[in-house]
Amino acid sequence: MTNPYRILIIEDDPDDVELILLGFQKHDEFFVDVATTGVEGLDEVSKRRYDLVSVDFALPGISGLDVLEEIRKTDQDVPVVMVTGRGTEELQVVAFEKYATSYVMKSVDSFRSLPHIFEALISESRFRSEERRMKRDIERSETVSRYILENSPMGVYVLQNGCFKMVNSKFIEIFGCEKEDLIGEHFWSLADPESFECVEGVAKDDAPGRSIVHELRITRKDGNKRWVEARIVPLDYQDERWVLGNLVDITDRKEGEKYLQMDNRRILVLYSLALKAIDFRGELDDLLKEALSELMAGPDGFEVGGVFLLEEGRLVLHALAGPLEDLMSFADQVDAEELLEEAEAKRVVEGDRPIFWVSAPFCNGEERIGLLVLGQEEDIEPDFLKFLKDLAWHVGKMVEIFELAKIHLEKA
Secondary structure: OOOOEEEEEEOOOHHHHHHHHHHOOOOOOEEEEEEOOHHHHHHHHHHOOOOEEEEEOOOOOOOHHHHHHHHHHHOOOOOEEEEEOOOOHHHHHHHHHOOOOEEEEOOHHHHHHHHHHHHHHHHHHHHHHHHHHHHHHHHHHHHHHHHHHHOOOOEEEEEEOOEEEEEOHHHHHHHOOOHHHHOOOEHHHOEOHHHHHHHHHHHOOOOOOOOEEEEEEEEOOOOOEEEEEEEEEEEEEOOEEEEEEEEEEOHHHHHHHHHHHHHHHHHHHHHHHHHHHHOOOOOHHHHHHHHHHHHHOOOOOOOEEEEEEEEOOEEEEEEEEOOHHHHHHHHHOOOHHHHOOOOEEEEEEEOOEEEEEEEEEEEEOOEEEEEEEEEEOOOOOOOHHHHHHHHHHHHHHHHHHHHHHHHHHHHO
């Protein structure tokens, strides 16, 4: 037997109980318990779960309406049927006001019909209970999904025909704006022009459901540029192109990659300087000019530079790259003795044009013999001073090797 029903009949009249039970004799799907008073009925309800409770209006002690009220205090779902032999509209109104499920007048015919009435009420109650459970599950699932979405470490977004339909908190944080600034806006309005071609390709991709990963640069509301890695899944729905995407800020990673590439290129510069010193044929000034050319062609983009040698207590320019007037303006505004102490970075304004300068002394053995100076209009990377010290050391070694080679050739 499937889906058996357990019901409780609260009825004090033995004849009515007999008639009711007689109506259930051919319905094995029902398990019927009987209580003859309201107190006994409430005790049964407290001990087990019933699919339906039938309550007589006129009970000894507490009334049927009182029983209904007590049941509803703890159970809003179980069907409760009020049964009476003297029905009036007033009683029906009161019963339904106290949340009775149904109302039945006592008669032989109604007692015969009770199994069918009760089965219909129980089925409806189970359906509504399942409906409420499913609604609770959906609400719980939506709450969990919303929590996960809003607390995701990734920016999550949905595009409809290229425009934002949904964004989460992390996405808003990455772009540094408010949600209302994004909803309805086109994705391309946030991507830098060099990313348009890729986004265009994604928007027209003929393979919906295929995940696409792309790195692109975006512009925050405050104007700052950031690198993001976007994972995009195009979807076709109701003849419209949707895109489900998430992205992470990879600016730090891209900066690290940039610095790594720059370090590798700087190492190549140092390596090239070392080779020049070993196998150079010519004058020292020519060697210094070639070395300076290597530095200017390096990854840091300097616009002006010079190599000074210390001669009779004065710094004398032996190699120049870029405008001489810029280098002389720098030399006029700084203390040479101070520059020969250690590597420094300075900002010098020439007219209305600021130039950022870095300088480092170089040595022959323990003796300071010169100064390497480089300048550019853009601010200088914080780590460049360390590299400049390495450069200056190599320039000093170049001079030392050149002098030793010169002495050797003279002796030969």
